[in-house]
Amino acid sequence: MKNVYLIAWAAGSVLAAHPTAAQDFLIRGATVHTASIRGTLKNTDVLVRGGIIVAVGSQDGSANATVVEAGGKELTPGLFGGLSGIGLDEITEEPQTLDSGLNFKSPEWNQQWRPELDVVLAYNPRSFVVPITRIEGVTWAVLAPSAADSIIGGQGAAVSLDGRYEALLPGTRSLFVQMGAAGAKSAGGTRAAEYMLLEQAIHEARAAGPAMPGALLHAAGKEAMIHYLSGGRVVFQVDRAADILKVVAFAKRNGMSPVILGGDEAWLVAKQLAKANVAVILNPLNDLPADFDRLGATLENAARLERAGVRIAFSSGDTAQARLVRQLAGNAVAHGLPWESALAAITSTPADIFGLGASHGRIAVGQTADLVLWSADPLEVSTLAEQVWIAGRPVDMRSRQTELRDRYVEKVKAHQAR
């Protein structure tokens, strides 16, 4: 524990030496997808000062700012990269490069719950994954702990992918809980025990005094837990319709603010989710009965949830391929989701779900200038990001992959012309 704090402190001292300042600039004549109630605005200008959007509309050109001519091209808010291990995990099959999961390998009957774990402490903004993701228009993501040896993964939070050491987006910290069949594996073999163990942890958290021997929680864990029992955001990964309803009821009964992650069968209980105002973060490509929790998976999940009035956001859960979030949205449109709702599901809605709606996820006055200018329809797979800005700073549109490309494209072209 001591070491962790030292590292966190050391990182903090570096932050002051932050290099580039945000530019003031005007993006002129864009097709602006605001992801807000204003919808799409044609031939519109967006003025950015000090990293903040200060005007959306027609500008007379006297703004005294660098002008970026959009030429009618489409502009969106920076995209949400879903729940992933960007900057935590580098190469899935190389354990030394992985920091997203806590596993003490303690036996099931003596398991340790560590809700106090915060995976953001492991975030490395210099991971190759960060630029590879952000040049595709993904400007922020939620770092989520991966499967652990208990159903409590720990805490995660949203980060900006601008490459700065201080990347945390305040107010986004959330607790992650694995339910369903995947959780049952570490809960003695039955999903019923997931609730039993949660109840036990809640009792421990609420009990005064030091932790009893054999308790699930340590002192810091009790503290963390109490926060989530007082309206904290708890992301429950769960797919089966019956489980979703139980999770929502359980969370509400215990003072948590639940978010459903996964939700392959959420459409089956869409009305109840809408009524309880519980959002679902899903992968709209999931349509196979991948296991017995997901027999009802369908490509129409997103559209059906939206029609029922459920707030939806998209996440593949993949780290290296978090950049493909646009493809998730585009496919949801192909299967019945309105285009504007699909854009919202990768911009404004996830921002709202994680408490960032006032500063991120929309093109609106007062919002952080996370912006992407696209070659065409941003949800189309053949469209590419032409320029990305994060908090008003233009992103260097290079990554290790573009460097590899440039090295070998020349070689192949030189060798032979078709």
Added chain:
Amino acid sequence: MTMLSHAAALAAAALTVATACASEPFPSTYEVPAATPTLIQGATILTGTGERLDGADVLIADGRIQAIGNALHVPPEARVIDARGKWVTPGLIDVHSHLGVYASPSVKGLEDGNEATSPVTSNVWAEHSVWPQDPGFQTALEGGVTTLQILPGSANLIGGRSVVLKNVSGATYQAMKFPGAAYGLKMACGENPKRVYGEKHQAPSTRMGNVAGYRQAFADAQDYQQQWDKYQRESAEFNKKKAERTEASLKKSKDKDSTAQKDLTPPSPPKRDLKLETLAQVMKGEIRVHMHCYRSDEMATMLDVAGEFGFKIEAFHHAVEAYKIADRLADKGVCAAMWADWWGFKMEAYDGVQENLALVDFPEHGCAIVHSDSADGIQRLNQEAAKAMAHGQRAGFTVTPERAIRWLTANPAKSLGLDDRIGTLEAGKAADVVIWNRNPFSVYALAEWVFIDGALKFDRAHPAVKPRSDFLLDAHSAEAPL
């Protein structure tokens, strides 16, 4: 039956097995179904030959493409599809699928893709693991996939035989088996075999151990083949002598010498070895090698191994670094079957670039293939190609739709040795046809009609036409309470 003729018959049977496999076990029971002739009118057609035809027609009947052109005559009783504004392509072909062998749902009882008990299992055949009820076959069909090669997994250096299936529903895999398609052999480079066996503290645990393993297996197969060649020579010699003596004894039939043939013993056939038999067939070019290989240096090593033992590698699969040796692969006539953008899940996949397909496609004779290796990805091969096209264009390559469609049709057909039957829309070819609601290289594109051998197998507007796995019966019954 005399002893002699029995032995000769045995020898003949064994020879057949060891050489040409003429009487194939597990024969296909698939037959081209009777179907209404169909005229598709006024479509944008990507033929797979590199051509694009606008406002053109396709006539399909008797399981084949009958004609392609403008204003084709409407045959009597033909189904006519007004395809104005729609796009038509050959049925898509995925050369790398584990549908059926790693089925949905992913449960222990259906994990049948890796015989990870020995690094060389050329004796196993993927078809014996295929569960025909895998619901993934149907979702792939909805994505326009009409032919798939089912491969064993990549735990082993030599994982076993593949099987090529038509994406038709059946209670048995034989009912799906592509008649006359050559077998493939799955081999694997790199991290998977060395990890799987290294963790068991046995060989291979390194890349050099991998290469030693392939070479020893093929060396053993050479020896095996030599035994059969020797046996074949001795059998021929025996039969010749036998005939001579029979002739001689007929001539002097009065002078009966029953002991004359006693010193003439028939040669004994070597014992069949199913592992080596498959590898021997590979070296004869009867079985086509499909090799999981990520890194360019390992692909180059394997081209040398193939050279040493005289076999051809048809395609490197995954081939995340194929772009680094695109010219060499083209020169050797080796295809690369790739994803558009997968990378980062292991060290050997760390150098992925989104221009891989375009770079492999660029040299003369370059053979780029989009593959899935995924029950999800196989549903959207067209989108994979679209992404790769866009990145290729940005890198300065001209990649037209009529060119890129070959990555999903003609090129995979070539790697399977089926390019004379499928993969392009040309008169005489099998009528595997997809009608898309728009340019297929779009995220919004959906296959509306899918034909296999001229029979309508999927019709998006009429769910009754859609096949449904036995497994999923009643699975969506919960739709009712809403």
